[in-house]
Amino acid sequence: MTIPPAHALLHWYDRHSRTLPWRLPDRQTGDGAGTHAPDPYRVWLSEIMLQQTTVKAVIPYYEKFLALFPTVQALAAADREQVLAAWAGLGYYSRARNLHACAQAVAARGGFPTTVAGLQALPGIGAYTAAAVAAIAFGVPVVPVDGNVERVTARLFNMADPLPAARRTLATLAAGLNADPQARARPSAFAQALFDLGASLCSPRQPACGLCPWHANCAAHAAGTAASLPRKAPKVARPVRYGVHFLAMDAAGQVLLRRRPETGLLAAMTELPGTDWRPQPWPEAEALSHAPVQAARNTPWQVAGNVRHVFTHFTLELVVYAARLERFSNHDVRDGFLLPLEQARGASLPSVMRKCLDLGARVLACGTDSAEQAPAPCAPVQHGFAGTGSLLAPSAKAGVPRRGRAGSARTQVPPSKAGDAEPPAGAAPPEPVPAPVSTPGPSRRGAARTAASRTGGGRHAIRRGAARAGRRGSPA
Numbered sequence: 001m002t003i004p005p006a007h008a009l010l011h012w013y014d015r016h017s018r019t020l021p022w023r024l025p026d027r028q029t030g031d032g033a034g035t036h037a038p039d040p041y042r043v044w045l046s047e048i049m050l051q052q053t054t055v056k057a058v059i060p061y062y063e064k065f066l067a068l069f070p071t072v073q074a075l076a077a078a079d080r081e082q083v084l085a086a087w088a089g090l091g092y093y094s095r096a097r098n099l100h101a102c103a104q105a106v107a108a109r110g111g112f113p114t115t116v117a118g119l120q121a122l123p124g125i126g127a128y129t130a131a132a133v134a135a136i137a138f139g140v141p142v143v144p145v146d147g148n149v150e151r152v153t154a155r156l157f158n159m160a161d162p163l164p165a166a167r168r169t170l171a172t173l174a175a176g177l178n179a180d181p182q183a184r185a186r187p188s189a190f191a192q193a194l195f196d197l198g199a200s201l202c203s204p205r206q207p208a209c210g211l212c213p214w215h216a217n218c219a220a221h222a223a224g225t226a227a228s229l230p231r232k233a234p235k236v237a238r239p240v241r242y243g244v245h246f247l248a249m250d251a252a253g254q255v256l257l258r259r260r261p262e263t264g265l266l267a268a269m270t271e272l273p274g275t276d277w278r279p280q281p282w283p284e285a286e287a288l289s290h291a292p293v294q295a296a297r298n299t300p301w302q303v304a305g306n307v308r309h310v311f312t313h314f315t316l317e318l319v320v321y322a323a324r325l326e327r328f329s330n331h332d333v334r335d336g337f338l339l340p341l342e343q344a345r346g347a348s349l350p351s352v353m354r355k356c357l358d359l360g361a362r363v364l365a366c367g368t369d370s371a372e373q374a375p376a377p378c379a380p381v382q383h384g385f386a387g388t389g390s391l392l393a394p395s396a397k398a399g400v401p402r403r404g405r406a407g408s409a410r411t412q413v414p415p416s417k418a419g420d421a422e423p424p425a426g427a428a429p430p431e432p433v434p435a436p437v438s439t440p441g442p443s444r445r446g447a448a449r450t451a452a453s454r455t456g457g458g459r460h461a462i463r464r465g466a467a468r469a470g471r472r473g474s475p476a
């Protein structure tokens, strides 16, 4: 098959490119060079945020980051906790840690490298992001291959081999799409035109081939196979892990939190104290033996609800307990720290922990005298479960929160049934476990019993952009 003509795609892009906040109006069709070159900081920031995340979800975060950290130097000088807090809710938290580390590296060297190899040497920048920043910000004639470009390529060449095995071949084919001199004359526009074609006309399920500038050169369109490509290998069943987390609140309205370890899944983020995440459900007596504090005699631990959260390599099912106590002792906070509830909501909580916090706070607010604090109903809530799925005992499902004390064996926490997958807030797909499971998982700081059994890892398992149309945008 011959390479489709670049001028057709560029002409279409010049007329139909998406308007995105990281694309300055007068730079939509720029070639990434000269006085109108895009700001590499904005290009890089948007590209990192758009990994695995929809354009719609990214825009408010992108604007917030630019307001808080208008330059890469400002981001480098910021406290990491401030960066994590600004990122909270966007998911894939290793991106935020790497973002900060990368900003510091760039500030230290006086600016972004201008080559693909130089960019890829920075923290958190893989092959795709390096190519995207190089092409868009610095006019390097390379083709960044994200999920959209992968799909367009599979269809142009009618590639029937399934992903992920076909990924390397598709990357090679995609790299040749800019062989046309007109594509190489406008690397920034050509890369973004490919992004936009995949995000609009060449959509996953119903490609609008009749409107496509390349329909005369598309093998899948000619063969009538476009909508079925790219093919994907059957999915392997995602294992389930179980955990229990505890929201304890004192009379002053402070809640007990702790910091996750510096490496592994959700590294350095804030969480409610809890158990490991393991393959077996936690019977209540065993779960409550991990309670971080002794609940008050008249307000023992009670089930606040369940949270189901889907990561890339496993589904997490949590039971949330909540309790009040008069005050925390120094011993209670030896592995954590206290924050007023509202401040805790603003801390660097990953979305799964934000749900746990809200569940616990909701149950604790029931029965208070304050109208503001007592929303109804007060029954336990299940986040991310289908109608039949439950981790709760029948009494809890009926609206009566179960109560227990540490060491009690009165009730059991049965295994979950099937339920709906719940992607992280603001993100399109499941949250990635950053690396193969061989990396030690997160542990409770200072507590050996939680040191080794959670799944965790180092880097993102998925390096390419989101695979469905609209999941990502292209900066300029």
Ligand code: SF4
Residues within 6 Å of the ligand: 152, 155, 156, 201, 202, 203, 207, 208, 209, 210, 212, 213, 214, 215, 216, 218, 219, 220, 221, 226
């Ligand atoms: S002709 Fe259809 S399948 Fe081929 S690239 Fe265009 S939109 Fe995609």
